Amino acid sequence: MASALTNLLQSLRIGPLSSTSKSNPNDVLIIPKVEKMKSKTELIEVPEITLEEVAQHDSFDDCWIVIYDRVYDVTQFLREHPGGDDVIMDHAGRDATIAFHGTGHSRHAVEMMRHYLIGQLPDMQCIFRSGQNKVLSSGIPD
Numbered sequence: 001m002a003s004a005l006t007n008l009l010q011s012l013r014i015g016p017l018s019s020t021s022k023s024n025p026n027d028v029l030i031i032p033k034v035e036k037m038k039s040k041t042e043l044i045e046v047p048e049i050t051l052e053e054v055a056q057h058d059s060f061d062d063c064w065i066v067i068y069d070r071v072y073d074v075t076q077f078l079r080e081h082p083g084g085d086d087v088i089m090d091h092a093g094r095d096a097t098i099a100f101h102g103t104g105h106s107r108h109a110v111e112m113m114r115h116y117l118i119g120q121l122p123d124m125q126c127i128f129r130s131g132q133n134k135v136l137s138s139g140i141p142d
């Protein structure tokens with residue numbers, strides 16, 4: 001059981017630095033910051049983008065939004081969004097978390113989001129995630 005858990009944590013890249021020591025209290029948990037999934041095995045980090053920078057992208061032809069402290073470029077997606085472009089444009093260049101959450105998007109919709117992920121807010125501007133990836137709401141992207 002313990003090794004199954006260890007394997008799971010290792011496959012998620014969350015685990016003690018040393019794989020040889022058993023439950024050393026000095027082990028440090030490595031928890032990845034925000035990473036964009038390039039393939040199943042390759043993870044790359046996304047850059048920090050401030051709310052001020054996001055605010056510069058508030059038009060139909062250049063639309064960024066913030067959902068759960070992560071920044072998405074939805075310029076192309078706007079046109080194909082099943083809920084319509086207008087509902088996203090209402091939040092262009094700003095935080096859209098509450099509207100996104102309130103709509104009750106499906107798991108499929110949440111998984112789609114990774115395709116549009118371009119960055120994350122700096123820690124100082126995060127309001128839904130803080131510290132070691134603590135999430136204050138449920139049903140959000142991993």
Ligand code: HEM
Binds near residue numbers: 083112
């Ligand atoms: C990257 C961001 C977004 C993605 C990938 C996305 C994706 C989707 C998808 C796949 C659907 C179809 C229903 C579902 O599977 O849940 C949907 C519906 C919808 N979305 Fe989004 N969405 C995004 C952002 C937003 C935002 C910011 C709003 C703001 C209000 C919004 C409002 C809606 C609405 C109103 C519907 C229609 C729900 C219905 O007819 O039942 N979406 N979205």
